[in-house]
Amino acid sequence: MKVANIKPTKGISRENFIFRGIMELTIWDAGGQERYLERYFSEPQRELIFSEVTTSVFMIDSTVKNHKVKEVFDKFLEYIIQFSPNIDKIYVLLNKIDLENSMEDEVFKFLSENISENLRDKLAFTPVSVKEGSAQHRLIEILDFEIQKSTLSMQKLGKIRSLLDKLKTSSLSEYLLFNQPDGLLIASTFGKFESKPLEFIRFEMGTLDSNLYQIYQQAMEILNVKNLSPLGLSTIIYESDTCFVLVKEVSDGAVLMTISKNKHPNVFSDIITALNSPDFESLKKFVSTSEL
Ligand SMILES: Nc1nc2c(ncn2[C@@H]2O[C@H](COP(=O)(O)OP(=O)(O)OP(=O)(O)O)[C@@H](O)[C@H]2O)c(=O)[nH]1
Ligand SMILES: [Mg+2]
Numbered sequence: 001m002k003v004a005n006i007k008p009t010k011g012i013s014r015e016n017f018i019f020r021g022i023m024e025l026t027i028w029d030a031g032g033q034e035r036y037l038e039r040y041f042s043e044p045q046r047e048l049i050f051s052e053v054t055t056s057v058f059m060i061d062s063t064v065k066n067h068k069v070k071e072v073f074d075k076f077l078e079y080i081i082q083f084s085p086n087i088d089k090i091y092v093l094l095n096k097i098d099l100e101n102s103m104e105d106e107v108f109k110f111l112s113e114n115i116s117e118n119l120r121d122k123l124a125f126t127p128v129s130v131k132e133g134s135a136q137h138r139l140i141e142i143l144d145f146e147i148q149k150s151t152l153s154m155q156k157l158g159k160i161r162s163l164l165d166k167l168k169t170s171s172l173s174e175y176l177l178f179n180q181p182d183g184l185l186i187a188s189t190f191g192k193f194e195s196k197p198l199e200f201i202r203f204e205m206g207t208l209d210s211n212l213y214q215i216y217q218q219a220m221e222i223l224n225v226k227n228l229s230p231l232g233l234s235t236i237i238y239e240s241d242t243c244f245v246l247v248k249e250v251s252d253g254a255v256l257m258t259i260s261k262n263k264h265p266n267v268f269s270d271i272i273t274a275l276n277s278p279d280f281e282s283l284k285k286f287v288s289t290s291e292l
Contacts, residue, residue: 011036012049019143021179021186021254021287022160023153032072041075050083055091055146057139060111062094062104062127073111077119090122091142098129140184160187160286166279167258171270176257177250177283186254186287198255235275244268248275254287256280 009031017025030040030049040049058076060069073092080087092111094104104127112120128135147153164175168189176188183197213231220228238245244267246258258275260267274280 008033009036012040018179018181018253020147020184021177022156023143023147023150025143037072041079046079047083050079053080053084053087055089055142056080056084056087057091057093057142059093059095059135060107061096062102062107063096063099065103065107065110070110070113074115077115081119088122089124089145091138092123092125093135093138094125094127095130095135097127097134098131156286157187160283163279163283163286164189167274167277170277170279171258171274172261172267173271173274174259174261176259177287178255178257179287180249180253180255198257200255239263244271246271246275250280251284251287254283256283 009029011031013029013031015027015029017027019025028049030036039045058073060073077090080090094102094107096102097104108125108127111125112123115123126138128138130136147157160177164177164187167173167175174189176190176193177186178184178198179186180200183199185193185195185198216231217228235246235248238247243263244258244260246260248256248258250256256275258271260271
């Protein structure tokens with residue numbers, strides 16, 4: 001998201017999200033303005049806000065250092081520990097380090113003051129910048145720890161990986177599966193693979209800005225095809241000197257990228273067969289649903 005035009009969060013904003021296509025999240029973004037803080041630190045609200053938390057992230061503007069901030073931080077810690085005692089890590093992001101007047105070191109010291117050793121061991125401070133993208137990077141890292149802690153997510157990931165490996169074996173190609181909403185990699189036949197998020201071509205006919213569809217209809221009329229099936233833009237094929245690259249929508253939630261080993265016609269046909277196989281259908285099931 002662009003950092004420039006963010007509106008202040010009113011109260012608590014709730015959003016559901018499926019991280020990396022496999023882990024369902026409910027994100028509670030708590031507005032930092034005083035009137036909202038007062039409300040959700042008060043009784044009985046605070047129990048509702050601070051209980052059943054799995055991951056907690058406190059983000060602070062590190063160009064500001066005052067007693068109000070420390071008070072808020074201490075209350076936040078108190079209620080998180082009280083109402084979600086199973087939490088083993090509390091992440092603190094010291095934001096805006098891109099600014100010259102950022103004092104992340106001082107803010108770090110200031111926030112750590114008068115905190116019991118026990119509690120201090122749970123705190124993980126990271127200097128970040130939303131503007132430069134390191135805050136987003138850190139959040140992804142934090143959620144990746146959560147995936148590793150979640151049995152259901154790990155089971156899903158295991159199934160997805162084994163399906164990708166099956167596709168690879170049957171078509172001598174590499175497969176990369178991306179989560180559509182954020183472009184993050186879900187799994188790949190390379191194992192660990194770090195890349196920038198995949199930026200999507202929108203899978204809609206309209207985005208082609210072409211009269212291809214009318215011509216297709218006309219051609220099918222000449223060919224006397226009844227029950228014309230709609231033309232979907234669900235697969236895109238690129239070609240290099242040495243390989244084919246296919247990008248196919250698995251579901252609303254995911255996109256599969258295939259890189260062929262070579263350009264032999266049978267490799268291409270094996271890929272098309274793989275992309276229309278029951279294994280491909282199974283992939284759909286595991287991505288973006290809570291089913292296993
Ligand atoms: N320079 C810089 N500005 C930032 C950064 N992150 C946020 N901002 C700016 O800081 C202001 C506040 O950002 P928000 O994301 O609304 O902050 P918030 O903590 O969610 O605020 P509340 O919703 O009121 O709790 C906005 O004007 C942002 O453009 C950053 O990393 N660097
Ligand atoms: Mg906000």
